[in-house]
Amino acid sequence: MTDGKTALSELTEISSQVDAAVLFSADGEVVASTLPDTRAKELAASAKALFEEAGRVGAGELSQLEAATADGSLFVVRDGDLLIAASTGAEPTSGLVFYDLKATLRNAAAKPKPKPKPKPAAKRKPRAKSSGTS
Amino acid sequence: MGRRSLFALGLAAGSLLGIGLYARRGRARERIDLYFADGSMSSLDGGSSEASRLLAQARDGLRAARP
Numbered sequence: 441m442t443d444g445k446t447a448l449s450e451l452t453e454i455s456s457q458v459d460a461a462v463l464f465s466a467d468g469e470v471v472a473s474t475l476p477d478t479r480a481k482e483l484a485a486s487a488k489a490l491f492e493e494a495g496r497v498g499a500g501e502l503s504q505l506e507a508a509t510a511d512g513s514l515f516v517v518r519d520g521d522l523l524i525a526a527s528t529g530a531e532p533t534s535g536l537v538f539y540d541l542k543a544t545l546r547n548a549a550a551k552p553k554p555k556p557k558p559k560p561a562a563k564r565k566p567r568a569k570s571s572g573t574s
Numbered sequence: 575m576g577r578r579s580l581f582a583l584g585l586a587a588g589s590l591l592g593i594g595l596y597a598r599r600g601r602a603r604e605r606i607d608l609y610f611a612d613g614s615m616s617s618l619d620g621g622s623s624e625a626s627r628l629l630a631q632a633r634d635g636l637r638a639a640r641p
Binding site: 459460475479482483486487489490493494497498500501502503504505506507508509510511512514525527530531534538 | 603604605606607608609610611612614616618624627628629631632633634635636638639640
């Protein structure tokens with residue numbers, strides 16, 4: 441339906457809590473971000489390392505996390521090969537932030553719909569020659 | 575002891591208690607919440623060694639996210 445950049449701009453429009461966000465692949469490559477390139481790469485690298493290390497804590501497969509500090513929270517959500525990391529201020533409404541991040545991941549992962557093909561112009565029937573003489 | 579001294583003592587004790595409670599509240603806020611694909615959830619308190627390591631990484635990310 442939409443690409444990563446559009447999905448992120450929709451996220452920052454609908455969520456007043458999200459300060460910055462980056463979409464990245466499971467191998468850490470930045471797909472889209474609300475930040476300049478260098479900082480987007482740093483955030484993606486930190487979020488990837490955090491998610492991988494946190495994944496070793498539990499026995500199951502980690503799908504999302506919130507790291508809450510006194511200065512703000514860092515959220516990381518995974519859907520397949522795509523991840524999103526987002527920063528918020530202190531004490532955010534976690535449920536809402538997770539909901540918005542998952543919706544953004546779904547939007548970013550959805551394949552764009554193919555444009556409908558224009559209908560071929562209807563062939564005109566050749567006019568029948570008028571037999572009458574005028 | 576005069577009334578003024580008692581008032582000053584009470585004010586000082588109240589301030590100390592308030593500072594202590596505020597600092598404790600701030601520490602309690604630091605945590606890592608982990609949500610797993612099977613629907614289970616685990617919360618690591620900021621005081622644990624595992625959470626401290628993860629929180630340090632989260633702070634790196636937050637620094638990058640903020641100007």
